[in-house]
Amino acid sequence: MTSIQQQVHTWLEEGRVDIFLAYRMVEGHPLPHAFTRERIDETDTLVTGPARYSLEKFATHIASRYPDAKIGMVARDCNQRALNVLQVWNQLKPGQVDTVPVNCCPSLLKPHADCSYLEPKPAGHVKLERGQDPNQSLAQADTLPRAERFDRWMYEFSKCIKCYGCRNICPVCFCKDCSLEHPDLIGTGHLPPDIPIFHLVRAVHMAGRCIDCGLCEDACPAEIPLRLLYRKVNAIVKDLFGYETGSGDTLPPFSILGDKPTMSPQPLLAVSQE
Ligand code: SF4
Ligand code: SF4
Ligand code: SF4
Structure with a gap:
């Protein structure tokens, strides 16, 4: 053992x-x-x-x-x-x-290799260098002219097949009624899903919530650099409010919008009662 x-x-x-x-x-x-x-x-x-x-x-x-x-x-x-x-x-x-x-x-x-948490635990394991993929570098992405950035993201979003893999794998996507399935917000019957709204809704929800695990990007069959998108929104939250997601026990700044989160735990997928 x-x-x-x-x-x-x-x-x-x-x-x-x-x-x-x-x-x-x-x-x-x-x-x-x-x-x-x-x-x-x-x-x-x-x-x-x-x-x-x-x-x-x-x-x-x-x-x-x-x-x-x-x-x-x-x-x-x-x-x-x-x-x-x-x-x-x-x-x-x-x-x-x-x-x-x-x-x-x-x-x-x-x-x-671009993981922000490279220090191994416990100490003594292999330490890796940061990756060179420009898709993954926030600093590099921010150097692109605004119009080019916009075109690039629209291109990336246009690849989406609305499989919901990103949401389903995400450890911090726990809502019982997900906005991404709300017909008033996201139309049905066509692909890609309404862009950029489908992705921007999720990005806003990840502000102050995404813990940068990268599982959504791993799961995405269209290879959309989702992690970069959520890193960007979290960088804004950090700059504006000094809030670092996942590091403490306080609610993120955006929780002042809407009801206080007093919901009882709600699984995204139904749990069998048998
Ligand atoms: S990187 Fe963020 S959005 Fe993606 S699965 Fe992890 S917590 Fe969820
Ligand atoms: S956080 Fe947003 S995308 Fe995630 S489950 Fe809730 S409503 Fe859906
Ligand atoms: S995993 Fe990728 S293809 Fe599937 S809904 Fe999310 S962004 Fe779109």
Whole structure:
């Protein structure tokens, strides 16, 4: 048993957590898995990667059905930032999720060499250099003339096939009624979806909420540089309000618009009641 497998085994055995979210190799692929006391022997098969998934999204689904569940989770830096946001937005109770911090493994970091959180945890792992892809560099993108930037984004948005992969994978997209499916806002029956409104609606919603995990961009079959877009809105939020998403326990500045977020956790996908 590895030390993490042993730790999770102990946490389940002692009742520190009711369920532990991590990964398990299935036919050579690491898949998200919920480890439980009832099937504690499965902890022998627990792995922490190589895979990246919004485990915290599962946590919110579990918490919405079992509000008192004590949940454990392996957490990279991006998972932890997402958990902070989900607590701030009242989707998880403070302290409801107990984490085992893990480092992003090098094979996962390579395609994300522009990640802003390159310092490995624990120390001693491989440290990567930032990527050179101009699509990924906010500073470089900002040097383009405004008209060229606008054309570029319209071109990128025109590739969208409205699959909702970006929203569905996003750990901080938790609304029961999503604006992107509201017929008054987004028309139906044509592709691409109304541009740029479809993407701008989501970008505005990510202001002060996106934790820059990059999962949306990984999921996008049209390879739209979504992460760059959300980095831009968050850079504006930081400049204007000094607010850094995912780092603290205060609501973002835009939460002053509309109702106070007192909603009980609402899963995006329906949870079976059986
Ligand atoms: S990078 Fe994409 S998936 Fe990750 S939090 Fe931001 S919008 Fe959501
Ligand atoms: S944050 Fe916006 S895009 Fe995400 S689920 Fe809510 S309404 Fe939809
Ligand atoms: S994942 Fe890409 S193609 Fe799918 S809705 Fe999002 S932006 Fe459009």
